Amino acid sequence: xxxxIASFAVLAALSSIACATTTFTSTWxxxxxxxxxxxxxxxxxxxxTKDEAGRRAGEDALARxxxxxxxxxxxxxxxxxxxxxxxxxxxxxxxxxxxxxxxVTMRPVGKDKELxxxxxxxxxxxxxGYWGGYYGYGWGAPWGGVTVSTNTIVSIETLVYSLKQNKIxxxxxxxxxxxxxxDSFIKExxxxxxxxxxxxxxx
Numbered sequence: 115x116x117x118x119i120a121s122f123a124v125l126a127a128l129s130s131i132a133c134a135t136t137t138f139t140s141t142w143x144x145x146x147x148x149x150x151x152x153x154x155x156x157x158x159x160x161x162x163t164k165d166e167a168g169r170r171a172g173e174d175a176l177a178r179x180x181x182x183x184x185x186x187x188x189x190x191x192x193x194x195x196x197x198x199x200x201x202x203x204x205x206x207x208x209x210x211x212x213x214x215x216x217x218v219t220m221r222p223v224g225k226d227k228e229l230x231x232x233x234x235x236x237x238x239x240x241x242x243g244y245w246g247g248y249y250g251y252g253w254g255a256p257w258g259g260v261t262v263s264t265n266t267i268v269s270i271e272t273l274v275y276s277l278k279q280n281k282i283x284x285x286x287x288x289x290x291x292x293x294x295x296x297d298s299f300i301k302e303x304x305x306x307x308x309x310x311x312x313x314x315x316x317x
Contacts, residue, residue: 136302139269141286141310150274150283150316152185156214160190162221168296169199172220175300180218183308188214209277217275220303223287224269231262267291268299272307284316 157180161172173189180187190199193208209217240251267289274284286307293299311317 135292136288136290136306138286138288138306138310141284141314143284143311143314143316144282147283147316150216150276150311152180152183152216155185155216156188156212157185157216157218158188158190158193158209158212158214160217160219162219166191171296172300175296176218176220176304178297179301179304183304185216188212215277217273217277219271219273219275220300221271221273222268223271226267226269228265228267228291229262230265265291266293268293270303272303274311284311284314286310 159173159176159180161169161176163169163172170189170191173191177187177189190205193212193214194205199205239247241248270288270290272286272288273282275281276283284307288303288306290299290302293302308317
């Protein structure tokens with residue numbers, strides 16, 4: 115599973131030191147947007163990545179999260195059969211045949227690395243006095259007591275569309291630190307998006 119999240123978000127060397135955390139750095143809603151009521155409606159889950167295995171894993175996870183919230187979540191790849199998802203006319207026809215009324219898309223837009231250094235507490239014989247203590251220790255071991263780890267930060271663009279109006283309803287960009295697998299990664303983003311949409315009166 116870790117290799118799938120790597121291909122989905124174009125990641126490498128996922129850190130296992132810290133737990134994944136997701137926050138939205140920006141959100142937007144259409145000024146005239148009405149509350150989004152997905153209950154019982156068919157909503158397509160779309161993950162825009164050229165890696166087919168990553169795309170399918172992401173869409174499966176997203177569809178499950180949509181279904182948990184009352185919609186009938188459908189992975190986009192199951193509607194397009196073996197077709198090319200970049201062919202807009204074919205995709206539009208497939209969604210119309212299936213009776214899909216909404217789309218939730220996720221698209222990786224960035225990946226960053228963050229170095230985190232942590233040091234020991236400033237206590238003990240080496241830190242007690244400058245002379246006869248820290249002076250010799252500091253010059254003798256300039257990197258002593260410092261642990262350096264790497265955080266992987268993935269940025270995802272999430273969009274909610276009403277196909278009946280062919281209109282964007284809500285948008286947001288999130289950052290997730292140290293995602294570990296597709297299911298938990300998608301769940302965190304959907305949970306965070308749902309909270310933002312509730313605050314804005316869309317759910």
